[in-house]
Amino acid sequence: MLAEIITIGDEILIGQIVDTNSAWMAEKLNHEGIKIKQISSVSDNREHILKALAEAAGRTDIILITGGLGPTKDDITKKTLAEYFGVDLVLNDEALENVERIFKKYNRPLLETNRKQAEVPTNCEVILNENGTAPGMWFNHAGKVYISMPGVPFEMKYMMEERVIPKLKGIFNLPVIYHKTILTAGEGESFLAEKIADIEDSLPDDIKLAYLPKLGQVRLRLSAYGNDEISLKVKTEEYAQKIIERVKHAVIAEDDIPIEKAILNFMAEKNLTLSTAESCTGGYISHLLTQHAGSSEVFLGGAVSYSYELKESMLGVKNETLWQYGAVSYETVKEMVEGALLNFKSDYAIAVTGIAGPGGGTPDKPVGTVWVAAANANKTLIKKFTFGSKRLQNIERTAVAAFFMLNTLLNESIN
Amino acid sequence: MLAEIITIGDEILIGQIVDTNSAWMAEKLNHEGIKIKQISSVSDNREHILKALAEAAGRTDIILITGGLGPTKDDITKKTLAEYFGVDLVLNDEALENVERIFKKYNRPLLETNRKQAEVPTNCEVILNENGTAPGMWFNHAGKVYISMPGVPFEMKYMMEERVIPKLKGIFNLPVIYHKTILTAGEGESFLAEKIADIEDSLPDDIKLAYLPKLGQVRLRLSAYGNDEISLKVKTEEYAQKIIERVKHAVIAEDDIPIEKAILNFMAEKNLTLSTAESCTGGYISHLLTQHAGSSEVFLGGAVSYSYELKESMLGVKNETLWQYGAVSYETVKEMVEGALLNFKSDYAIAVTGIAGPGGGTPDKPVGTVWVAAANANKTLIKKFTFGSKRLQNIERTAVAAFFMLNTLLNESIN
Known part of the structure; x- marks a missing residue:
């Protein structure tokens, strides 16, 4: 079963927002075999939307549309859909009740523009929007399904999970797609490809291998297409195990999870706790950890010690160390990681200090110079990295390096 | 001048990665009038790529392609482009030198798959990839320009900034697009639309207004199209000032910048410092601040105090307070924000504590209950919010609420 996602809105085309909706929808639909x-x-x-709808209907059976359903004048999806289907707009009682309910909840006066949000094309089935005023719309037209949803992510997500996916599953006899992802770090895409070339060549036609590189990490994804979930799974896992065996020094997880989640899972299982001491990453490492539900089992917290003073007061870094060696040094990162272990009373700690840029570099310590440490009570690993000139990349790469180093220390200490 | 962006790669279509490249490229190109x-x-x-190229060439003059240039077997962009143009692949010396240079830099053996990366269609002009092994490619074909770049963001970005955009500017006589964005918070899209309806109705045909809502914020964007930058700017700013005057209680910034950057700019100008005490946001607020270059002028650092113990040791929250009122309470957030001011010696501090979910809720304090505080030496603002059930949304909304509260406190204290 094939689907196309059409996102409507100038804000994506002028680059003002990143389209995160499509990836989320694609992942959910893929999981169901669409x-x-x-x-x-x-x-x-208008013309562009009409053309895109027709093109999509020529390629696929299910057309999912997001965006352009707001109450304002630049939102024309609804009337363009009505034109596409050759029908009128009518006020829908259920949608109006929902608009009224939401305005009542937030104690706001209902405006004429809001009432208009309850108007829908006559041929649609309304999809209730629990989280907003714009109704979702389901259309069956000329053998295809069209689903229009708001572009606001949490409104769309609720509709997809609670209404759209269950309904699609009820209507279509969906095929099975089985994905198996192996997360690796520390080796490049070409190295991995060369190492597993013979395994890749031996893959049957219904299993595809993809390399998904991302700063310091490569995910290897096997995708199998068929009808029988169990046999697909068995076959795919067999090839996956061959790959894992071949490159096991680089394998972080046998799941499609981020590196920090793999670490959280492992540490939770072993009842270990973690704290952080961040300078150049400025809270990003903590944020990566705490975005995962249940992270509080492992992660106690940490210091974002941007200034010298906070490195001293929160982490006990010595004033002499900072002045003698500088904030970006072996000595400072060592005192930071050991200070975190001591002050935050965790089993493991990671610390980073560096020059994220674009300013602050010196000939000795150019932008991109980063010291990373991981420690437990028995051992401290410390390494210097020289990344590039871009601030956000340096922050991202530092975080990956810190997690990779922690993973190494965990493996050395526990296995 | 019209362009289309084609991103190639199953990883986007199965939702494994979010396409951030396109938004970045769109923003850059728009700025240049494309x-x-x-x-x-x-x-x-193969077939799908060929069809997409032909469709794009039917719609636009410039076709930018990213992705599918890696060394592995699933990357077929290059040979498909050669087929589209009806040419062969040849080894390109300049591209090969670049591959060799990069492998030498990282001290890795050059593999056959890497040499193959230096092969390009005979009709292309190679765009040097400073940051990776896959060459970019520029094609002039049947009156259209095709540009193929790697999907790795920092490789693509360098090529765009250093090679592609300068070359496009040299070739085309580009029109002018002037954008003016007003960042608002605290009011909904419909409220704003109703308030400025008459201004919107009076806009000339060459100026468009868009509403860009995002959890707790709405950006109002005026876009003007024409040839003369100065007159476009004057005209657009005139309408922008009318809008700002009308809804000024909600205006955070007269620029297209994130809320935390508006605050950093304002505080830097006034020589004020900031620290944070984060529980449920787990470092996200610090991360938002520190992703901006120059944030260290204002932001000293902060505590990510996930556990009770760290709330006590880092922020001086009293043990009795935690046990009597709970970590998610007026009393705790008050002690957190005042502890941050005192311990971190900043002029202003923000603190948040809440239940991000999905677990941890109680009938009294359901998931989504969050206390937010902003303080300076003279005043502490504290407010309770009841957000929803989704962890990442709760984190995001809490951060926006904290910045909005800090903005309010800054306005009250300084203006």
Whole structure:
């Protein structure tokens, strides 16, 4: 079963927002055996929307549309859909009740523009929007399904999970897609490809291998297509185990999870706790950890010690160390990680200090110079990295390096 | 001048990665007066890529392609482009030198798959990839420009900034697009639309207004299209000032910048410092601040105090307070924010504590209950919020609420 996602809105085309909706939708649909053939972002323009709808209907059976349902004048999705289907707009009682309910909840006066949000094309089935005023709309037209949803992520997500996916599963006899992802770090894409070339060559036609590189990490994804979940799984896992065996020094997790989640899972299982001492990453490492539900079992907290003073007061870094060696040094990162272990009373700690840039570099310590440490009561690993000139990349790479180093220390200490 | 962006790669279509490249490219191109007509994500599939290229060439003059240039077997962009143009692949000396240079730099053996990366279609002009082994490619074909770049963001970004955009500016006589964005918070899209309806109705045909809502914030964007930058700017700013005057209680910034950057700019100008005490946001607020270059002028650092113990030791929250009122309470957030001011010696501090979910809720304090505080030496603002059930949204909304509260306190204290 093939689907296309059409996102409507100039804000994506002028780059003001990143389209995170499509990836989320694609992942959910894929999981149910609906393959996304294409994702198209088009402007708030009548002709362009009409053309995109027709093109999508020529390629796929299910067309999912997000965006352009707001109460304002630049939102034209609804009336363009009505035109596409050759029908009128009518006020829908259920949608109006929902608009009234939401305005009552937030104690706001109902405006004429809000009432208009309850108008829908006559041929649609309304999808209730629990979290907002714009109704979702389901259309069956000429053998295809069209689903229009708001672009606000949490409104769309609720509709997808609670209404759209269950309904699609009820209507279509969906095929099975089985994905197996192996997360690796510390080796490049070409190295991995060369190492497993013969395994890749031996893959049957219904299993595909993809390399998904991302700063310091490569995910290897096997995807199998068929009808019988159990046999697909058995076959795919067999090839996955061959790959894991071949490159096991680089394997972090046998799941499609981020590196920090793999670490959290492992540490939770072993009842270990973690704290952090962050300078150049400025809270990013903590944020990566705490975005995962249940992280509080492992992660106690940490210091974001941007200034010299906070490195001293929160982590006990010695004033002499900072002045003698500088904040970006072996000595400072060592005192930071050991200070975190001591002050925050965790089993493991990671610390980072560096020059994220773009300013602050010196000939000795150019932008991108970063010291990373991981420690437990028995051992401290410390390493210097020289990344590039881009601030956000340096922050991201530092975080990956810190997690990779912690993973190494955990493996050395526990296995 | 119209362009289309085609991203190639199954990883986007199965939702494994979010396409951040397109938004970045769109923003850069728009700034130069190149409008993006459509963004299409297609699979690593020969027929599909050929069709997408032909469709894009039917719509636009410039076709920018990212992805599918890696050394592995699933990367078929290059040979498909050669087929599209009806040419062969040849080894390019300049590209090979670059591959060799990079492998030498990282001290890795050069593999056959890497040499193959230096092969390009005979009709292309190589775009040097300073940051990776896959060459970019520029094609002039049948009156259209095709540009193929790697999907790795920092490789693509360097090529765009250093090679592609300068070359496009040299070739085309580009029109002017002037954007003016007003960042608002604390009021909904419909409220704003109703308030400024008459201004919106009076806009001339060459100025468009868009509403860009995002959890707790709405950006109002005026876009003007024409040839003369100065007159476009004057005209657009005139309408912008009318809008700002009308809804000024909600205006955070007269620029297209995130809320935390508006605050950093304001505080830097006034020589004020800030610290944070984060529980449920787990470092996200610090991360938002520190992703901006120069944030260290204002932001001293903060505590990520996930556990009770760290709330006590880092922030001086009293043990009795935690046990009597709970970690998610008026009393705790008050002690957190005042502890941050005292311990971190900043002029201003923000503190948050709440239940991000999905677990941890109680009938009294359901998931989504969050206390937020902002303080300076003279005043402490404290407010309780009841957000929803989704962890990441609760983290995001809490951060926006904290920045909005800090902005309010700054306005009350300084203006």
